[in-house]
Amino acid sequence: MLNRFKNAVIGAVGGFETNGLALNQDLHQRSSLSPKFPYARPHFLELDWEQMQISADHRLRPIIHPSQSLAFNTGYAECINAGKSKWNEDQAVLQQGVLTKLELVENSPPVKYDIPYSYYGIFDGHAGVGAALCAANQLHHILHEKLVDAQDDIWQDFIGKTVSKPRDLLIIGALESGFREMDQLIAEDRNKYQSAGGCTALVALFILGKLYVANAGDSRAVICSTNKIIPMSMDFTPENERDRIRQLAEEQPALLGKEFTFREYICQPKSVDLGKPIMYRDAHMKGWAYKTLQTEDLKMPVITGQGKRSRVMGTIGVTRGFGDHDLLAVHQKTPIKPFLSPHPEVQVHKLIDVTEKDVLVMGTDGLWDVVSCSKAAEVIGKQFDLFSQKERYVSAATCLVGSARGILVNDHSWQLKNEKPASVDDISVFVIPLFPYRDAYLEFKSKYTDVDL
Amino acid sequence: MSYAYLFKYIIIGDTGVGKSCLLLQFTDKRFQPVHDLTIGVEFGARMITIDGKQIKLQIWDTAGQEAFRSITRSYYRGAAGALLVYDITRRETFNHLTTWLEDARQHSNSNMVIMLIGNKSDLESRREVKKEEGEAFAREHGLVFMETSAKTAANVEEAFINTAKEIYEKIQEGVFDINNEANGIKIGPQHSPTNPSLPGAGGQGSSQGGSCC
Numbered sequence: 001m002l003n004r005f006k007n008a009v010i011g012a013v014g015g016f017e018t019n020g021l022a023l024n025q026d027l028h029q030r031s032s033l034s035p036k037f038p039y040a041r042p043h044f045l046e047l048d049w050e051q052m053q054i055s056a057d058h059r060l061r062p063i064i065h066p067s068q069s070l071a072f073n074t075g076y077a078e079c080i081n082a083g084k085s086k087w088n089e090d091q092a093v094l095q096q097g098v099l100t101k102l103e104l105v106e107n108s109p110p111v112k113y114d115i116p117y118s119y120y121g122i123f124d125g126h127a128g129v130g131a132a133l134c135a136a137n138q139l140h141h142i143l144h145e146k147l148v149d150a151q152d153d154i155w156q157d158f159i160g161k162t163v164s165k166p167r168d169l170l171i172i173g174a175l176e177s178g179f180r181e182m183d184q185l186i187a188e189d190r191n192k193y194q195s196a197g198g199c200t201a202l203v204a205l206f207i208l209g210k211l212y213v214a215n216a217g218d219s220r221a222v223i224c225s226t227n228k229i230i231p232m233s234m235d236f237t238p239e240n241e242r243d244r245i246r247q248l249a250e251e252q253p254a255l256l257g258k259e260f261t262f263r264e265y266i267c268q269p270k271s272v273d274l275g276k277p278i279m280y281r282d283a284h285m286k287g288w289a290y291k292t293l294q295t296e297d298l299k300m301p302v303i304t305g306q307g308k309r310s311r312v313m314g315t316i317g318v319t320r321g322f323g324d325h326d327l328l329a330v331h332q333k334t335p336i337k338p339f340l341s342p343h344p345e346v347q348v349h350k351l352i353d354v355t356e357k358d359v360l361v362m363g364t365d366g367l368w369d370v371v372s373c374s375k376a377a378e379v380i381g382k383q384f385d386l387f388s389q390k391e392r393y394v395s396a397a398t399c400l401v402g403s404a405r406g407i408l409v410n411d412h413s414w415q416l417k418n419e420k421p422a423s424v425d426d427i428s429v430f431v432i433p434l435f436p437y438r439d440a441y442l443e444f445k446s447k448y449t450d451v452d453l
Numbered sequence: 454m455s456y457a458y459l460f461k462y463i464i465i466g467d468t469g470v471g472k473s474c475l476l477l478q479f480t481d482k483r484f485q486p487v488h489d490l491t492i493g494v495e496f497g498a499r500m501i502t503i504d505g506k507q508i509k510l511q512i513w514d515t516a517g518q519e520a521f522r523s524i525t526r527s528y529y530r531g532a533a534g535a536l537l538v539y540d541i542t543r544r545e546t547f548n549h550l551t552t553w554l555e556d557a558r559q560h561s562n563s564n565m566v567i568m569l570i571g572n573k574s575d576l577e578s579r580r581e582v583k584k585e586e587g588e589a590f591a592r593e594h595g596l597v598f599m600e601t602s603a604k605t606a607a608n609v610e611e612a613f614i615n616t617a618k619e620i621y622e623k624i625q626e627g628v629f630d631i632n633n634e635a636n637g638i639k640i641g642p643q644h645s646p647t648n649p650s651l652p653g654a655g656g657q658g659s660s661q662g663g664s665c666c
Contacts, residue, residue: 051496054511059635060531062513063493063524077493386520391490395520398493402524417523 036193037133042078042092044070058083059408063401065394070094071118075393075431077401081366082414082424089125090364090428091136091199094118097144099151113155116444117207118437119143120430122219123199124364126316130196131186131323139182139201146174146181147207158208159448171207172346175214183322183342190325198316198324201344202233202362204432209351209441211360211434214344216320218365223349223434224377225358231373232347232360236320238303239310243283245319245339249302250283257334260313261299269297300332302339308369312339320344351441354434357384359393366427367404370416379403380431396431457506460620461513461637462613463528463561465553466538467546468517471572474603475538476514479613484604491516493524501614503621509641510613522556529560533629533637534616538570539587541600542579547571547586554594562636564629568597568616575602 041047041055044066055064058080065077071094080088099115119140125132147154150170157167179201186196200217213221215233223230234240242264249255249262256262266279266288278293291297305311312319313329313336320341327336361376371379379399383392406422409415414422464472473491478484480497497512513532515525529535537553539546550569557567571587584600591598597615601608623629624638631638 050498050511054496057531060528062496062528065492067495382520386518387490391492395492398524399520402493402521407523407527408530 033192033194035130035133036189036196037130037137039087039129039133041088042076042094042136044068044076044094045078056080056087061405061408061414063398063405065398069390069394071096072433072436073390073393074120074433075395075397076429077394077397078426078428079401079405081426084424085129085426087129088426089129089132089197089199090366090426091121091123091125091129091132092428092430093121093123093136093140094430095140097140097147099147099154101151101155113448115151115155115158115208116440117147117205119206120204120362120432122202122362122364122428122430123322124217124219124366124426124428125199126197126318127324127327128195128197130194131321132197132199134186134189134196135182135199135201135322138185139178139203142181142185143174143178143203143205146178147171150174154208167208168210168348171205171210171212172214172348175203175205175212175344175346179214179216179322179342179344186323187325195326196323198318198321198327198340200236200318200321200364201342203344204232204360204362204430206351206437209438209445211349211351211437212346213349213360214346216322216342216344218318219363220365220368221360221362222373222376223354223358223360224373224380225355226377226381229373229377230349232349234345235365235368236345237308237310237317238312238319239306241319242303244341245303245312246283248339252338255335255338256299256302257329257332259299259332260302260329260334261297262302263297264301264303265297269293271298274298308365312336316340351434351438354438356435357381358434359396360430360432360434361400362430362432363400364426364428366423366425367400367429369404369425370406370420370423371400371404375403376400393431393433397429400429400431401427454500455507456500456509456641458621458624458631458641459509459511459639460533460617461511461531461639462534462536462616463513463515463532464536464538465515465525465529465557466517466536466570467540467543467549467553470517470538470540470543470546471603472517472536472538473514475536475570475572475601475609475612476512478603478606478609480512482606484606486604490518493521494528499613501617503614503618506621507641508617508621510617512613526556526560529557529565530562531635531637532561532565533620534566534568535561536568536570536612536616537596538572539582540573541571541582541584541587542573542576544581547582547590550590564623564636566597566616566619566623568599568612569594570612571598571600572603574600574607575605 061079063079097117103111123132123135153163154167157163202219203214205212213232218235221232246262262283273293277290279288281288315330380396383396404423404427406414406416416422476497480499495514569591599612629636
């Protein structure tokens with residue numbers, strides 16, 4: 001039992017990519033299908049074919065950044081993994097949109113508005129590049145439709161009219177329903193296209209003077225400034241979602257198959273200890289209690305491991321995101337998707353009070369696994385002294401990726417400056433200055449205060 | 454477009470000596486007077502012909518800023534040629550050559566061909582480093598030397614092409630192991646540029662060939 005447990009964990013860490021794919025029941029049939037979207041790097045990098053090949057060099061791991069300035073000099077940089085997958089499975093998106101309306105009403109002034117918004121997305125793929133590419137190509141369209149559905153209510157709330165729900169709830173709702181729809185779309189495409197794998201999703205939406213950060217997965221968004229760090233997301237890992245998953249398992253035990261249990265034990269139960277007392281807790285218990293160890297207790301807990309190595313069913317290390325519809329537990333072949341969720345947690349931040357040095361950092365776990373938030377703030381702070389407005393955010397993103405990637409030592413290990421292991425994962429980072437969004441909002445507001453209100 | 458070999462170059466040297474301008478002049482035949490800071494690394498490519506063979510030069514243009522040194526250092530590996538650039542109108546950029554050279558020698562493969570470039574030769578009136586000094590430094594350290602002007606394009610072609618010629622000769626002499634990509638040399642795909650292993654690579658090869666970036 002213990003050996004099997006060990007193997008499952010090792011399998012999950014080392015061979016997840018191949019296992020995840022190989023476990024598809026009808027892989028044979030689906031392998032002939034084409035991918036929905038061709039492999040690409042973020043559109044704003046404007047890489048040609050040649051540069052895309054260079055960007056995938058696992059030995060040099062070049063840090064790629066946009067060659068043209070992005071909106072508000074937003075910084076972005078990325079680099080590929082050290083060889084765990086052929087392509088960079090992270091994707092990033094930056095889109096500007098407008099919710100627009102011009103309605104001519106007879107005998108009354110026309111209803112007219114243009115609400116600009118900015119959308120940033122980071123998607124960290126696993127078991128292939130498909131799901132992240134789908135999210136990078138489609139989620140902003142889905143979200144736009146959701147926002148259009150609610151735009152009149154959003155506008156009414158903004159101009160101070162009474163509405164049934166405040167706009168925060170409408171925008172959060174657009175994000176939540178958009179995430180769910182994205183996941184459904186990937187599910188519907190299952191038999192039409194090559195297996196997509198799965199991906200995490202982290203989205204930042206700037207609209208009407210507020211920042212909305214929606215997160216489903218273990219990428220992370222943080223507001224950094226000279227003297228403060230405001231987390232804008234929490235990591236959805238098996239360890240952090242232990243309660244949700246165990247409670248779901250307790251309510252629907254059929255989802256666990258025959259080999260998993262929702263119970264948590266103080267230590268791994270062993271068959272030699274059958275009949276002896278063991279400390280345990282059920283899914284809804286906060287505290288611990290004793291029970292007599294029985295055969296059914298020898299099942300594998302649905303959540304195992306700790307921290308970065310925690311896994312659902314010994315297989316997957318992230319509990320929210322898109323895709324993974326065909327993912328099965330490595331050894332037990334139990335479907336895992338019922339325990340995963342596309343539902344994002346959304347946090348809201350008012351932009352009116354931000355200062356000139358406030359930035360939003362969005363990064364995949366490739367960054368945060370080895371760079372702490374305070375270290376990130378320190379790296380970003382240095383750029384303000386060294387570089388002008390135009391360069392500082394892209395150099396911050398580049399240096400953040402650089403400080404997570406480290407350097408290759410003795411041709412085989414990527415190390416940080418302090419000789420600790422560096423990240424061998426794909427790394428993607430946005431560094432978004434918040435002050436220009438505040439200014440743009442104030443300008444927008446004054447325009448509408450003069451004209452319409 | 455197919456090529457017989459691909460050579461990887463790296464351009465190094467202090468900030469503001471004209472590394473990116475040399476690259477732009479070589480790949481695009483134009484001069485950019487405003488100094489746009491290079492962040493980390495940027496890329497360029499161009500096809501040249503040596504001995505009747507098509508050779509693709511893939512050029513990694515690195516930031517000269519100290520802030521990026523730990524990042525750019527890692528790009529020395531796997532380069533077949535390096536252009537070490539200083540500015541003839543700023544002596545300190547010449548004084549720093551030893552540090553750059555040590556860095557390059559320490560982090561690159563031992564066969565890397567290094568070309569020393571004294572750039573901004575058009576600014577004769579502001580010259581601080583004599584041509585003879587550049588020549589002497591090159592002789593002392595076993596480098597090839599040339600003065601260039603990214604502005605007037607003087608010697609820019611020659612700088613890149615002569616470096617390529619030297620690499621090519623080394624290949625002919627068997628000094629480079631061309632089957633080891635870590636040497637910065639790759640034997641070209643003789644046929645179509647589209648890579649069949651690229652997931653869904655339909656119609657993506659169009660941007661390849663000739664000069665890009």
